[in-house]
Amino acid sequence: MKIVVAVKQVPERDAAIRVGADGRWIEEEDLSYTINEPDAYALEEALQLKEKHGGEVVVVGAGPERVTSTLREALAKGADRAIHVEAVDLGERDTLGVAQVLADAIAAEAPDLVLTGLQSDDLGLGQTGVVMAELLGLPHATIIMQVEVTASGLRVKQELEDGWFQHVEMPLPALLTMQSGGNKLRYATLMGIKKAKAKELKTETAAAAAASPSARLERVYLPQRQKHTEMLTGSPAEVAAKLVQILKNDVRVL
Amino acid sequence: MRVAMLHCGGATAIGFLGRAGDACLLGTLILAEPEHFSGTEITLLLLAMLASAGLFLQRLWPILQTIHHAQPEQDFHLRPLGRRTAAFVWEVLLQGKVIRQRPLPGLAHAFVFWGFLAFALVSLNHVATGLRLGFLPPQSWAGRFYFDFAAVWALLVAVSIVGLFVRRFFVRPIWLGEHLSYESGVIAGLIFLLMVSYLGAFAVAPGGSAVKLLWWSHTAALLVFLPLIPHTKHLHLVLSPLTVFLKRDSFAQIPRLHGDEDFGLVAGKDVTQLIALQTYSCVECGRCTEHCPAATTGKVLNPKEVVLGLRSYLNTVGPASEVPLLAEARPDTAYAPTLSMEAVFGCTTCGSCEFQCPVGIQHVPVIVGLRRGAVNTGTWEDDYGTKLFLALEKHGNALGLSAAERDKFVTKQGFPIFDGTQEYCLWLGCMGGYDPKGREIIADFARVMHFLGTSFGVLKKERCTGDPARRLGNDLLFGTLADSGLKSLEAAKVQKIVAICPHCVRTIAEDWREYGIAPQIEHHSEFMARHRDRLPQQQGQSIVYHDPCYLGRYREQYDAPRQVVQQAGALVEAPRHRERSFCCGAGGGLAFLGEEHGERVSHVRAQELVATGADVVGTACPFCNTMFRDALHETERQPQLLDIAQLTARALPSQPPGGEP
Numbered sequence: 001m002k003i004v005v006a007v008k009q010v011p012e013r014d015a016a017i018r019v020g021a022d023g024r025w026i027e028e029e030d031l032s033y034t035i036n037e038p039d040a041y042a043l044e045e046a047l048q049l050k051e052k053h054g055g056e057v058v059v060v061g062a063g064p065e066r067v068t069s070t071l072r073e074a075l076a077k078g079a080d081r082a083i084h085v086e087a088v089d090l091g092e093r094d095t096l097g098v099a100q101v102l103a104d105a106i107a108a109e110a111p112d113l114v115l116t117g118l119q120s121d122d123l124g125l126g127q128t129g130v131v132m133a134e135l136l137g138l139p140h141a142t143i144i145m146q147v148e149v150t151a152s153g154l155r156v157k158q159e160l161e162d163g164w165f166q167h168v169e170m171p172l173p174a175l176l177t178m179q180s181g182g183n184k185l186r187y188a189t190l191m192g193i194k195k196a197k198a199k200e201l202k203t204e205t206a207a208a209a210a211a212s213p214s215a216r217l218e219r220v221y222l223p224q225r226q227k228h229t230e231m232l233t234g235s236p237a238e239v240a241a242k243l244v245q246i247l248k249n250d251v252r253v254l
Numbered sequence: 255m256r257v258a259m260l261h262c263g264g265a266t267a268i269g270f271l272g273r274a275g276d277a278c279l280l281g282t283l284i285l286a287e288p289e290h291f292s293g294t295e296i297t298l299l300l301l302a303m304l305a306s307a308g309l310f311l312q313r314l315w316p317i318l319q320t321i322h323h324a325q326p327e328q329d330f331h332l333r334p335l336g337r338r339t340a341a342f343v344w345e346v347l348l349q350g351k352v353i354r355q356r357p358l359p360g361l362a363h364a365f366v367f368w369g370f371l372a373f374a375l376v377s378l379n380h381v382a383t384g385l386r387l388g389f390l391p392p393q394s395w396a397g398r399f400y401f402d403f404a405a406v407w408a409l410l411v412a413v414s415i416v417g418l419f420v421r422r423f424f425v426r427p428i429w430l431g432e433h434l435s436y437e438s439g440v441i442a443g444l445i446f447l448l449m450v451s452y453l454g455a456f457a458v459a460p461g462g463s464a465v466k467l468l469w470w471s472h473t474a475a476l477l478v479f480l481p482l483i484p485h486t487k488h489l490h491l492v493l494s495p496l497t498v499f500l501k502r503d504s505f506a507q508i509p510r511l512h513g514d515e516d517f518g519l520v521a522g523k524d525v526t527q528l529i530a531l532q533t534y535s536c537v538e539c540g541r542c543t544e545h546c547p548a549a550t551t552g553k554v555l556n557p558k559e560v561v562l563g564l565r566s567y568l569n570t571v572g573p574a575s576e577v578p579l580l581a582e583a584r585p586d587t588a589y590a591p592t593l594s595m596e597a598v599f600g601c602t603t604c605g606s607c608e609f610q611c612p613v614g615i616q617h618v619p620v621i622v623g624l625r626r627g628a629v630n631t632g633t634w635e636d637d638y639g640t641k642l643f644l645a646l647e648k649h650g651n652a653l654g655l656s657a658a659e660r661d662k663f664v665t666k667q668g669f670p671i672f673d674g675t676q677e678y679c680l681w682l683g684c685m686g687g688y689d690p691k692g693r694e695i696i697a698d699f700a701r702v703m704h705f706l707g708t709s710f711g712v713l714k715k716e717r718c719t720g721d722p723a724r725r726l727g728n729d730l731l732f733g734t735l736a737d738s739g740l741k742s743l744e745a746a747k748v749q750k751i752v753a754i755c756p757h758c759v760r761t762i763a764e765d766w767r768e769y770g771i772a773p774q775i776e777h778h779s780e781f782m783a784r785h786r787d788r789l790p791q792q793q794g795q796s797i798v799y800h801d802p803c804y805l806g807r808y809r810e811q812y813d814a815p816r817q818v819v820q821q822a823g824a825l826v827e828a829p830r831h832r833e834r835s836f837c838c839g840a841g842g843g844l845a846f847l848g849e850e851h852g853e854r855v856s857h858v859r860a861q862e863l864v865a866t867g868a869d870v871v872g873t874a875c876p877f878c879n880t881m882f883r884d885a886l887h888e889t890e891r892q893p894q895l896l897d898i899a900q901l902t903a904r905a906l907p908s909q910p911p912g913g914e915p
Contacts, residue, residue: 014649014658
């Protein structure tokens, strides 16, 4: 089975984020980058499927030159090849534009299965996977915890709300967006890094954006921490009633 | 003369021989030798010698071949010879380690060893006599002197070997192994026969049949003994002097990996010549196991069995093989727990085994080498281990907390950032930067530095030294961390570092060398001991000091922390202290792995410390501290638990003289 994993490089989780001067993106200097967490799980799933059923795992990542470090890490963990779609203007493209860049590279591979994270740690739009599926003309399923290969295709475990799951049967080829935590990630090894040196990392140049973006980032800002105390007054019965209203309507925990 | 000798030889008590002749007046007993050997006897002797030597070489030769065909030792240097010679003289010739660590059996062994040395000349002359080539006539001045000298040793050897026999077969210490070694009994019998047949020759007349009988039984014992050497653990007679001389440079030293195919000890092909030599030198005394915190608390690990497992691998599979060393990776064989991942990952790298070993086996590089083989190839799968590695990869600290937590702590404490103007860089470490108790220790040590007027700063960003990754065998992660640590120290132009954690000190000072030379680093015990004259002398409390493995055996700092403790109260020693200190259970990355099987190492040690009756348990390592913090909840009595920095800081005035620098 040939599996393509689309990965995104994002700032480290505990990096000290500073908003850029124009207020529309963050300062990228001094930031360290890593693989998007759900993408790490997508890669892990792909590697486990390959270990079970054989085949090939190809990782694809788009972005500036720094993205290659994340692709190298994926090779070190066990991917067979990597494709770097070089583009420095991804920030100015909308989801469709980014998905198009990735879909172009993936289509050329004609994979049996495409895996990617359900969303990214930085923007969290959760759209790239499903838009890619549309562009590639593949059936897709989202928020997948487990993948099983069956005689007719796949049986996947999909996360629903409130701790519910459902199992879905689907044909191949297909695209799945993976949830974090379904597997145990593996650690990078010396042997992996040494082997990765000999593996192919191909760089392709992204096609120029076809259309102007239909959506763009207006402003990024750090979450404001606010402490707000409201004293409820009245008889115990009144206070309790008010409290229930707030918990139901404002805080929405009831 | 003949009569005198007869009389002399016939009686053993010198006092009765007053008128028997000059020799006897001098109190000299003369060894009786057979006077004549027939051609048949000589032929028989020659054939027996040939057979004995043949059987000896038949086993020794393949062993030497195995060692020879093992992986050549890459970073091996014979120089400096001084250190090697000193180890040889102390450990081999003087039997220093053998005696010091097990005094009574050690002394018995030493007598046997020295006796053997004394007997070299005797044996040579003995066999030569049988070939009519005797060169040391018993009547000559030199002969009389030397044979009497050897007789004294023969007596000591005979008594010692009986003692050792009684110990092995009647006292039966468990460290010698569950099964009685009958070959040891045979060897002991042969040695006894050698001594008795030698001593007997002083008591019989020369030329008689008794002399012949004694001579032949002595010869037979010699010729049977020789081939038994390479076939039994007595091979150490031949190999261990060499092993001790050729040991790797420093204690628990983890060798570099070489080339793209070296991941540590994965298969037979990775076993180096030095390791092969060491495994064949093992005398199976079990000192390593006796002092092993894992083996003595019911874990699978048994360092002696790891060495013997390697030896058996070399004997059966061979040194150039691709067959994996660890049992879990060898589905072809029955599960052998002695050489398994489960065993080697139970090691705290405390180094007791290596320190104790009387024949120069270096266990820690072997155990860490086997871990390297499993981790560097991704064969080791352990949820806690993976979590630790991912935490170190991602957050740069072993506790898996956000690096921002350290920044907050540094700001809250008001620690200046090191900018090149301060004398010391205070290395916080994972415990000092993230762990609540470790932070208390760092804060108190900072107070001590303030009080002494020593300027210091902390690094803006600091990542783990890589100690747990190093000991668990993750070379990729360790290399990344060592490299980034060296770069940040260089960028900050640090000249001198002081740290509260012996693991940080060891890793920066020794293990980082593979990646570059780090600035000079010392442990806070060394710093405080140097300034102890200026620190307040406290009275009253008794403090039992626990030697951390990485400060004691690894760094040989036993006195400095004790000087600090003595400044803070009355020092009490635990039964096992200094070089023989017992581990807290945290080292080797084990603090981050799952629950132990069997008894907890920390509990055993905590109970021992509490039993001393001391008011305070004094530690010098934040890992020991954290282990005892938990263990002391379950002891009968709960003495205070304080790091030596806290012991010192508690007597300081709340405001340092001259205010905050």
